[in-house]
Amino acid sequence: MIGYGYGIGAAHSVQFSLVVNYNLRTGKELQLAEIFKRNSNYLNLISNYCIRELSDQGSQLLFKEHLDPRSENFESWSVTHIGIRFNFDSCKISPCAEGKQEVEIPFITLEQLLNPTILKLVPFS
Numbered sequence: 146m147i148g149y150g151y152g153i154g155a156a157h158s159v160q161f162s163l164v165v166n167y168n169l170r171t172g173k174e175l176q177l178a179e180i181f182k183r184n185s186n187y188l189n190l191i192s193n194y195c196i197r198e199l200s201d202q203g204s205q206l207l208f209k210e211h212l213d214p215r216s217e218n219f220e221s222w223s224v225t226h227i228g229i230r231f232n233f234d235s236c237k238i239s240p241c242a243e244g245k246q247e248v249e250i251p252f253i254t255l256e257q258l259l260n261p262t263i264l265k266l267v268p269f270s
Contacts (some may be wrong), residue, residue, distance in 0.1 A: 162232050162245070164221045177222055180229070185258040187212035195219075195231060202247055204239045211238045228252045234251045 166175040180185040192214040199212075211218050211233070221232040228251040235245050252259070 149160055162221050162234055164223055164232065166223060177216065177219060179257050180260055181255075187255070187258045188216065188219070190258060191219055191231065192248065193232075194250050196198070199233075199238070200247045202246075209238070215248055225249060229255065245269070 166171065166212075168175045178187075192212055196209070196212050219231055221231070221234070223230050228249050230247055230249040233239075233246040233248075238246060
């Protein structure tokens with residue numbers, strides 16, 4: 146879900162997102178940590194990948210601390226047909242004028258870190 150706000154006198158509107166992921170088999174909310182093996186250090190991989198991709202896209206990473214390998218920095222994510230997409234709302238990591246930033250990490254990149262039960266659900270090519 147995506148929302149927009151505009152403060153009086155602000156130069157740009159602010160976009161924000163709310164993502165809820167479900168395990169359709171259990172009917173329960175799916176947490177990012179559940180997708181990965183325990184002690185796999187997955188947040189380091191995600192952090193490094195996102196920093197590299199956003200830099201390659203030309204993003205000005207003014208608030209790079211919001212890409213540190215901490216779970217609260219990667220709360221907005223969704224599973225796609227090729228990987229996991231991480232959403233960074235406008236103003237979170239770069240100037241507000243740059244808007245929303247996204248990074249999609251392919252499953253093949255994450256394969257060694259994925260929880261084996263999740264691997265059964267992922268269509269690797």
